[in-house]
Amino acid sequence: MKLLPLVFKNLFRKKTRSLLTIGSILLPLFVICILGTMLRALDSDPSNGKGMYRLIVRHKVSITNWLPAAYDPKIRQLPGVVEVLRMNWFGGSYVDQSARNQFARFSTSDADRFLKVFDEATVVEGSEKEWVDDRSGLLVGRLLMKKYGWKLGQKVTLKGDIYPVTLELTIRAVFEAPDETGVYFHHEAIEEALPRVKGFVGWYWIKTASLEATERIPAQLDAMFENSSFPTKTETEKEFQNGWVSMLGNVKLLVTSICTIIVFVILLIAANTMAMAARERVTEIAVLRTLGFRKRQILGLVLGESLLLSLFGGVLGVALYALLFPGFREAVANSPMGGFAAGMKLFPEILAVAFAVTVFVGLVAGLAPAVRSAQRSITDGLRQVG
Amino acid sequence: MGKPLIRIENVVKQYTRDTQVLTVLDGLSLEVEEGDFVALMGPSGSGKTTLLNLVAGIDRPTSGTIHVGDAEVSSMSEGALARWRSQHVGFIFQLYNLVPVLTAFENVELPLLLTRLSKADRRRQVETALGVVGLSDRMDHYPRQLSGGQEQRVAIARAIATDPTLLVADEPTGDLDARSGEEILVLLERLNHEFGKTVVMVTHDPKAAARAHRLVHLDKGVLKEDVRAKEAAGSIGLAAAVEVSAGK
Ligand SMILES: Nc1ncnc2c1ncn2[C@@H]1O[C@H](COP(=O)(O)OP(=O)(O)OP(=O)(O)O)[C@@H](O)[C@H]1O
Ligand SMILES: [Mg+2]
Numbered sequence: 343m344k345l346l347p348l349v350f351k352n353l354f355r356k357k358t359r360s361l362l363t364i365g366s367i368l369l370p371l372f373v374i375c376i377l378g379t380m381l382r383a384l385d386s387d388p389s390n391g392k393g394m395y396r397l398i399v400r401h402k403v404s405i406t407n408w409l410p411a412a413y414d415p416k417i418r419q420l421p422g423v424v425e426v427l428r429m430n431w432f433g434g435s436y437v438d439q440s441a442r443n444q445f446a447r448f449s450t451s452d453a454d455r456f457l458k459v460f461d462e463a464t465v466v467e468g469s470e471k472e473w474v475d476d477r478s479g480l481l482v483g484r485l486l487m488k489k490y491g492w493k494l495g496q497k498v499t500l501k502g503d504i505y506p507v508t509l510e511l512t513i514r515a516v517f518e519a520p521d522e523t524g525v526y527f528h529h530e531a532i533e534e535a536l537p538r539v540k541g542f543v544g545w546y547w548i549k550t551a552s553l554e555a556t557e558r559i560p561a562q563l564d565a566m567f568e569n570s571s572f573p574t575k576t577e578t579e580k581e582f583q584n585g586w587v588s589m590l591g592n593v594k595l596l597v598t599s600i601c602t603i604i605v606f607v608i609l610l611i612a613a614n615t616m617a618m619a620a621r622e623r624v625t626e627i628a629v630l631r632t633l634g635f636r637k638r639q640i641l642g643l644v645l646g647e648s649l650l651l652s653l654f655g656g657v658l659g660v661a662l663y664a665l666l667f668p669g670f671r672e673a674v675a676n677s678p679m680g681g682f683a684a685g686m687k688l689f690p691e692i693l694a695v696a697f698a699v700t701v702f703v704g705l706v707a708g709l710a711p712a713v714r715s716a717q718r719s720i721t722d723g724l725r726q727v728g
Numbered sequence: 729m730g731k732p733l734i735r736i737e738n739v740v741k742q743y744t745r746d747t748q749v750l751t752v753l754d755g756l757s758l759e760v761e762e763g764d765f766v767a768l769m770g771p772s773g774s775g776k777t778t779l780l781n782l783v784a785g786i787d788r789p790t791s792g793t794i795h796v797g798d799a800e801v802s803s804m805s806e807g808a809l810a811r812w813r814s815q816h817v818g819f820i821f822q823l824y825n826l827v828p829v830l831t832a833f834e835n836v837e838l839p840l841l842l843t844r845l846s847k848a849d850r851r852r853q854v855e856t857a858l859g860v861v862g863l864s865d866r867m868d869h870y871p872r873q874l875s876g877g878q879e880q881r882v883a884i885a886r887a888i889a890t891d892p893t894l895l896v897a898d899e900p901t902g903d904l905d906a907r908s909g910e911e912i913l914v915l916l917e918r919l920n921h922e923f924g925k926t927v928v929m930v931t932h933d934p935k936a937a938a939r940a941h942r943l944v945h946l947d948k949g950v951l952k953e954d955v956r957a958k959e960a961a962g963s964i965g966l967a968a969a970v971e972v973s974a975g976k
Contacts, residue, residue, distance in 0.1 A: 344841045351829040629825045632786055633839045633886075634814025636807060720786040724821075 345639065349646040352619070353654075360651065363615040367655025367703065368662070370604045371696055375663035376670065378692040381597050383685035389520060392462045393579035395424075397559060399546040402573040405431075408542035409572050411451060420562060422555025423548055427452050427459040430529055430544035434502040434509075444678040445486055446524035447500055451543055453528050456481070459549045463519035468494050472514040477530050479514035483522030487513075489676055498525070507535040521684035523675065548576075605699055608655075612707035616648045620711035627715050628723025637716040644715050648708020649701065656700025660693055733894065733926050734760035734783055739792030739802075741778055741949075752778045753789070754949040760928065760942075762893070765920040767940035768930045774946045776930040777898055783928060784817045784896045785809045796894060814842050818887030818925075820897035824879040826871040826886075832858065833867040836885045843890065857885040860923075861915060877908025884915060888925070895919060897929040901936050913939045 354360055387393055399417065401407035411428060418426050428451040436443045450456055453474045457463060465473075466484060473479040480498055492498065492513055500509045511527050533540050550556045560576035567574045577585070620627075627640055667688050675683035741753040752775040760766055768776050781787040782794055785801040786809075794802040799812055826835045836857050840850045858864050861881040871879050880900060887895055897916065901909030913936055919925045931937050945953035 347834075348827075348830070355829050625825065626827060629819075629821070629827075630838070631810070632784075632813065632819050634810050634842050636810050639842075721781055724781075724786075 343642075345643060346646070349643055349650060352623075352643070352647050353650050356619070359615060359618070363611060363651060364655040364658070366611045367608050367652055367700070368659040370608050371656050371659030371700065372663050374601050374604055374699065375660060375692055375696050377597050377601055378695060379667075379686055379689060380682075381594060382689045382692055383682060383687075384594065386685040386687070386689075387580070389462050389579070394553060395550045395556060396459065396579040397548040397550060397556060397563075397576055398579060398582045399548065399563060399574050399576045400544075402564075402575045405545060407572075408544060409546065409574065411541050411543045413546065413567070413572075413574075416566065417546060417548065417563065420559060420566075422551045422559055424551050425455050425458045425549040427455045427547040427549075428529070428543040428545075429547060430532075431504075432500065432502065432527075432532065433504045434500045436498065436500055441678050442676075448524060448526050449529040449532055450526055451529040453479075453481075453526075456526060457517075459547050460519065461549075463517040465515045466518045467516035468514050470515055476512060476514050477528050477534075478509070478511050479527065480511040481515045481517060481526040482513050483524055484516050484518050485522035485675055486525065487516050500525075502532075505532050505536055505539065507532060509535075519684075523683070605703065608652075609703050609707055612648065612652055612703050613710070615651065616644070616708045616711045619647065620644055620715045623715070624718065624723050624726045628718070628720045628726075631720045631723070640716040641712045644712035645705065645708040648712070649704035652700050652704030652707065656696065656703070660696045660700075663696075664688060664693070731762060732759040733762040733764075733797060734758070734928075735793075735795040736779075736783070737793050737795075739779075739782065739789045739794060741775070741782065741787075742790045752949050753782075755792070756949065756951060758944065758951065758954075760926065762926055763920070763924050765917070765927045765939070765941045766929065767937035767943050768928060768946060769932070769937055769943060770946035770952070775949045776946055779946065780896050780898055780928060780930055784819065784894075785813050814839055815890060816892050816894060818884075818890070818892040818895045820880070820883055820887050820895065820900045822899040822902040824871070824876070824883045824903075826879055826882055828871050831868050831870055832863060832874070832882045832885075835871070835882055836889050839886060839890050853889055853891075854885075857889045858882070860888065860919075861885045875908070876904050877911055880904065880908070880912050881915065884912070884919075888919065888923075893926060895925045895927045897927065899930055899932065901931065901933060909933070909936065 389396075399409070399413075401409055414426055414428060417423060430449045430451075432447040432449050434447055436445070436447075457465070457470055465481075467487075473481045482492065482498075486492070494513055494516065496513050498511050498513060500511065502508065509527070509531055511525075511531065529543070548559065550559060556578060560578075563576045564574050627643075630643075631637075631640065671683050671686050674686060736756060736758040739753055739756045740751065743750045743752060756779070768779065770776050778787070782789055782802070783796065785796070785804070789802050792802065793800060797816065799816070801809065801812065804812060826832075827838070830838070833854055836854045837850055840853060843850075845853070855864065855867075858867055861884050863878060863881055863885065866874060866878060866882075871882070874882065884900075895916070900916070901912050904912065916927055916929065917939055920927045927940075929936070929940065937943055941956070943953065943955045944951060945955075
């Protein structure tokens with residue numbers, strides 16, 4: 343349209359004001375992208391659907407209560423169970439308690455089954471066999487290798503807290519997977535130092551044969567142990583993860599509310615700028631109409647300016663986010679919330695929502711001033727000599 | 729002289745503020761011939777701007793009819809009026825009213841953006857209009873880089889860009905010093921004379937009014953004086969008429 347250059351020039355008539363407004367749209371949109379990605383990451387399935395074939399069996403009371411290691415054969419004989427993996431949370435610390443040195447440390451009684459249950463993981467350095475064969479061997483996520491500059495064959499010392507032992511483990515294999523923020527070693531390494539822990543494990547992972555099995559087994563399995571001294575609670579991987587999220591409080595509602603408030607704030611800022619711009623141009627708009635500009639053309643000029651203003655901020659905000667995303671993801675991956683990074687992507691739907699927010703803000707902010715400018719009678723406009 | 733271009737018949741214009749009705753024009757009738765140069769005078773608040781706006785089709789009378797050429801502007805729809813204005817009327821304001829973020833060229837081009845003219849045709853017409861007002865060398869200047877007189881000349885170029893038949897000017901020299909004002913009046917005279925534009929100009933300045941061929945004096949919404957200058961001694965006769973109306 344021939345009037346577009348005029349819209350552009352109008353937008354930067356008050357440069358400082360426009361730039362400040364663009365900035366106050368840009369930054370909130372950047373934040374919305376970050377929050378939206380986190381929110382979306384909570385819902386995402388980094389295992390690419392493999393989690394649908396995994397169940398977790400824990401003590402009915404809490405995951406911190408142990409289960410007998412001897413449940414293994416009983417679980418295994420249920421139809422639809424492909425593999426069973428006994429896991430345990432070691433906790434402890436590496437070097438010190440600083441946030442930089444936080445990562446998940448697990449032990450397993452069944453190292454040879456680990457990659458069968460977590461089959462989205464592949465060993466990229468060393469070998470599975472070397473890890474399985476070495477009782478003090480350590481399996482490490484690739485990301486941690488990079489973060490700490492570890493080398494294959496290097497010794498890593500983990501100091502226990504729940505278990506009063508200090509373990510000296512050797513890196514035997516490195517795995518690549520959506521979540522690379524954990525280390526895994528043999529439960530025997532703990533048992534050798536602390537014989538009293540023998541016979542107990544933290545929880546069981548089950549690999550199922552079918553979705554039917556995934557659906558059927560939990561009730562069946564929990565019924566089996568209901569009246570024992572160690573009752574169980576069996577959930578799908580997804581339910582288990584969501585359980586963690588809801589433990590954080592209603593994060594989603596909170597984040598969504600924050601985003602909504604942000605949208606309203608930028609709406610007010612943009613609307614204020616547009617109202618000022620339109621008020622300053624009352625006479626000028628009357629002159630344009632005198633020259634033969636139609637009401638709808640005036641509407642288009644003001645609305646177009648508002649849209650452009652918002653788009654400038656929004657598109658820059660989204661672009662900035664897209665640009666900084668890899669760094670942001672890495673920062674999260676290296677933080678104590680590392681596991682979260684697995685689900686983080688440059689979600690196209692988040693970018694689309696951000697863009698839609700931008701358009702919405704532009705149109706709504708400009709609507710009232712645009713209609714008022716178009717509706718004002720020419721003679722009234724001309725009489726308002728500024 | 730030619731046939732009437734403007735025919736105002738029995739026009740009443742009232743403004744209603746709260747319950748009070750203000751009658752600004754009270755049954756006014758007036759004809760302006762094509763190619764004429766009319767000065768509209770009268771005390772402040774007498775309804776000069778109101779009359780000018782009605783003739784130019786940016787306002788509509790409460791009752792009565794106004795014809796300009798073949799168009800009855802008093803009864804046209806808003807959209808039709810907008811199109812009519814863009815083709816037939818050029819406006820000149822006291823405060824020039826240029827768009828500050830546009831260059832002289834772009835300001836003059838504004839009314840042409842509403843036409844189907846190609847970019848090249850628009851350029852040609854803008855250059856012609858700026859040439860007529862003697863500002864060919866200032867095309868890329870912004871209003872703030874121009875003097876008041878130059879700004880008004882750009883505004884006149886904008887008014888004639890679409891080659892309208894009628895030019896209306898509301899105190900075009902009201903904000904200018906004597907010399908710049910004189911230049912503007914000479915320009916309006918030329919547009920009237922050389923280009924055949926019909927000019928209706930509101931002014932408070934007797935010297936400006938003396939340039940016109942006809943002087944219409946408005947007071948409290950009715951015509952008080954209507955003096956036609958003699959072809960031969962035009963300006964002298966008018967000046968005398970001005971003395972009379974100013975003296976009473
Ligand atoms: N939109 C309006 N609403 C109410 N009253 C109005 C409106 N427009 C004009 N008037 C009134 O109509 C009267 C005539 O106004 P107008 O602007 O035509 O006068 P004028 O002769 O041009 O005066 P001036 O020489 O000061 O420009 C004034 O009393 C003015 O207050
Ligand atoms: Mg006036």
